[in-house]
Amino acid sequence: MxxxxxxxxxxxxxxxxxxxxxxxxxxxxxxxxxxxxxxxxxxxxxxxxxxxxxxxxVDEPTVEVDWNTMQRFPKAKYNNFAQHLTTDEVKAIQAKTKADTVKQMTDSSKSGWYLRDNAIKMGGWAGVRYRMTLTTAIKDWVEGWSIIPTPAVLGVPKWQGSPEEASLLVTQALRLFGASSVGFAEILPSTTQKMVWGQMPQNPFPTLSFEGDAPKPVFDTAANKVVIPNTSRYAIVHTIRQSLDASARPGYLSDGAAGQAYDNCDIAQWRLQSFLRVMGYSSITQNIQGNGAIVGWGVMSGLGEQGRLQHLVTPRWGPMIRQSTMNIVDIPVAPTKPVDFGARRFCYTCKKCSDLCPSGAIPKETEPSWDITSKYDLVKPELFNNPGIKTWYFNHFKCNTTWQETDTYCGICQATCVFSKDDAASVHEIVKATLASTKILNSFFIDMDNMFGYGLTPEDQIEEWWQKPIPVNGIHYENDVFYK
Structure with a gap:
């Protein structure tokens, strides 16, 4: 041994x-x-x-430098390509390059130069190009950036394939773009369409409607309305892992971990939109508040279960993800089914997040309910609770009050969830497998979780984060199935 x-x-x-x-x-x-x-x-x-x-x-670099000779370089005024050629030569080279790339993308004559590869390239640079344009117009959220080429601009046909092939391409692209997990759902009028917001949370807060036969989603500025055609009836959903180490340290470290993960969600979805645009399809991106019920789309696309804390609880990382980012697309994808791994059943018994919630926003009742949060004082629960699911309805007012009072995102419920583990020991996978098959040991596992001290980092150890090595993004990836 x-x-x-x-x-x-x-x-x-x-x-x-x-x-x-x-x-x-x-x-x-x-x-x-x-x-x-x-x-x-x-x-x-x-x-x-x-x-x-x-x-x-060493005192001097291994490359010798003559600092007396070196001067500041006027990079902004210099083009190392066009400035050495005539205008006609530049145009000729550019024309040939376009012809060559069109041929390669059209007949797949050169591996690594297919349309899908170009889409990856454009998606990978999308964030950089977006920041260079310095625009966040609603038109970009709906129709994409005009600086990203379509197949028509490139002179090639749009990508065509089966829903299963499309799902595979999108998954591969999103994994490269930073997504931790990827799921798909169909937007059906009688069910999932109801989880799409009726009014978009992006300024100028346009209404959103499913109507017409337009070739792609459009933003009607005159009517302040986003029109989604019948063809855009699919949802691509992805999550981004969030650092447990930082999140378990209440205060600005936890806040920073949430903000970083939100930002990474945006980066991934902008890259996805660019990828799809180059492939010949459209995508309606979301802002931090989503295009619809954020947890719901994670559930419907099979990325996890809704827990007592009203976060998505994933099989591998628990609720330590940020968030179920949902993009409305017109590329036909193969829906992924919801999953059951015992998380919701465990929530009946656990109540750890509720016990530790500083604002009392998470109900302590054992059984979930169809009833939304009860009215009290001047609080109007209908402004933050949407009826229609049987759950432990979350009091967003209480939660947000804590945010305002502490000048920070809280996140205690995420960090203390029994399912939030980095799997430093294989026993965690054994526990999760047991929870998925039986509830008989639920109480025992809760007691063990508390006994071993899992949850928040003790206050006197929070600042140690600044003196210890941490992995990239503050995340241990050993328990990512894609890396095994």
Whole structure:
């Protein structure tokens, strides 16, 4: 059996990886001594974010520089392409390039240069180009940026494929663009269409209607209305993981984790819209408040279950995601079904989020209800609760009051959920598998979660975040099924 802390000399390790006796010579004399593999693997991880042990500091760069000769470069006034050619030469090269790319995208003559690859390229640069245009017009949210080419502009046919093929392409694209999970749903008049907002939350707050046979969604500025044609009846939904480590530290660290994840949601969806535009399709993006019931779209697209805390609880990361971002699209995709992994059943017993909610916004009743939050004082629950689901209706007024009073997004319910784990130990997957098959051990698992101290970081340890190494985006990805 492999022993993680078995004794391993430096020479044995070097021999094992095939570099012992390869002319390292004196360099090996200054290498640190590792007693075992764990020490070696952790050697580069310290509080200073140092380079690996074999990188040393020097007084001068390895490339020689003559600072007396060097002057500031007028980059803004210089084009390293066109300024060396005549206008006709530039036009000729550009024309040939366009012809070559059209041929490659049309007949798929060169791998990596297909239409879908170009769409990935455009999507990858979409955020940068958007920020360069400095516009957030509602027209862009609905119709996309004019700077992103369509197949007609490129001189090629739009992409065509089955719904299953479309779902695969979109999933691959969104994974590259930053999405943690991706799902799909059909917008049906009798059901899911009712989860789409009637009025868009983007300024100037246009109404949204499903009508007509226009080739794509349009924003009618005169009527202040977004018209969605019959062809745009599909939803692409994605989530972005949020740092549990930061979220478990109440205050601005938790707030920052939420903001970063929201921003990443936007980045991914803008890239998606650009990708689809290049493919020949449209997408209505959303703002932070969504195009419809945010948790509902996550549920309907099979990305998780709605929990007591009224967040989407996902199988792998619990509610530690930000958010079910839903885009209305006209590319036919294959819907993904809702899932059941025991999360909602567990919420009947748990109540941990409710017990720790500082505002009392999460109900403590064991059973969910069809009744929305009861009226009290001057509070009008109909302004934040939408009837029609059996759940533990959330008191958004109480929650938002806490945000206002603390000058921060709270997030305690997310961080303390029993399902919010980074899976540093395999036992968490065993627990989740058990919860999915039976509820008999629910109370036991709640007690164990509390006993092991999972949840919020103790107040005297919150600031330690600034002195310890953290992974990229503050997220451990070992439990991502796509990386196994």
């Amino acid at each position: 492999f022993k993680a802390h078995s004794t391993l000399s430096r020479r044995e390790f070097m021999r094992a990886i095939g570099i012992a006796g390869s002319g390292l010579g004196a360099a090996s004399l200054v290498q640190p001594k590792f007693n075992d593999v764990d020490e070696l693997l952790s050697a580069s991880s310290n509080l200073k974010y140092d380079h690996p042990w074999y990188a040393k500091e």
